[in-house]
Amino acid sequence: MFHQHFLSATGTDLGPLDSGERVLWRGRCAVAEYGFDKASSLPRWTLPEETDVLVTDRRVRFAHASATTLSNGELFWLWPQHLRVQPGNRETGRNATVTQIQLVxxxxxxxxxxxxxxGGDVTKVGDADRLANVIRQAIARFRVDNADEIGVPAVQARMLSRLVIGPEFSNYQGGEGQTVTMLGAVPVPAPEPEYAAQPAYPEPVHTEQPVSSAPVSGTPISGSRAYPERPGLAADAIRAEQAIRAEQDSRYAEPDLASRAASLAARVASLISDASDDVPGRSTNLSAYLDGESGPRR
Known part of the structure; x- marks a missing residue:
């Protein structure tokens, strides 16, 4: 999988140039990006010969506006490691090749x-040589002036200062071409990964469980168990289920004894309190009250 490094996202506004940035060359030509680590690779993207190209003392910037989209990008002078002019051949027709300026x-x-x-303004070999000389001088001067910031050693800075003066690119149609190595290059940063949109998961739907209206005694208690069959097993299960149902039904049929005892104790305490206000020596008949509350004894 390859990544494009110099072309910005469609519709991106690169904004104005930096303060003090000088324009060194302006023209139009076709622009493309290749992966030179793979032989005979196809371009990763291309822009036509009507693309506007701007060379400054800090970068090269290009832009092309079509009827629907704006495509642009830039390459800073921190990155190029090799600058090459490859002249076109003398062939015509399908075997013909065009002159190229390559920033590797x-x-x-x-x-x-x-x-x-x-193509465009660099179709001729002489025009390509002149633009390549402008780019060579701009890269060398930028790295010499900013050697401390970008970490260029003193030895490389002295060699770069010579590239500001020369050698000049001088090629001819059908020639082998010329390459200049630019010291102090910084690797191109990897593009930011594009994360695929995460699928939106629907919210869980909570449904109410149906409530059974059957009485507790109607709910089966015992279930099948993986015990070996023995004589009387079915009868024991029936008797156990009947006993459990009888106990559950008794809880709903009989009154709460604890509540009755608490109510009775409260009434006795009330009678004792009332008795303290009566005439001295007079006693209260509690047995009659208790008999009336509890009923006749059997």
Missing amino acids: CTGPEGSFPALVFA
Whole structure:
């Protein structure tokens, strides 16, 4: 799987240039990105020859607006490791090749993404050489001026200062081309991964469980058990179930004895309290009250 490094998302506004940033070249040509770590690879994306290209002292920026979309991107001078001019051949027809300017960078996981310019204002070899010289000087000067910030050693900074002066690109149609290695290159950062949208899970639906209206005594108590058959097993199960049902039904049929005892104790306490207010020596007949509450003894 490959990643595109220099093309921004569709419709992205790159904004204005930085304060103090100088424009060195402006023109139009086709722009594409290749993966030079794979031989004969197809371009990852392409923009037509009507693409606007802007070269500054800090980056190269390109943009193309169609009827429906805006495609743009940029490459900073921190990244290029090699700058090459590849002249087109002298063939015509399907075997013909065009002149290219290639900015090869070091990418993540051993990849070599390259930004390629061709056609348009760099169709001729001489025009491509002149633009390549502008890019070479811009990259070298940027890294020399910012050597401390980007971590360029002093030895490499001295060698880069020579690239500001020369050598000049000088190619011809059908030639082998020229490559210049730009010291102090910083690897291109890996693009941010695109996470797929997580599926939305529906909320769980809670349903009310039906409540049985059957009495407790009508609910079967015993169930089948994996015991070996023995004589009288079925009769024992029936008797046990009848006993449990009888006990459950008695809870609903008989009054609560604890409640009756508490009520009786409260009434006795009330009688004793009333007796303290009566004439001294007079006693209260509690047995008659208790007999009336509890009923005749049997």
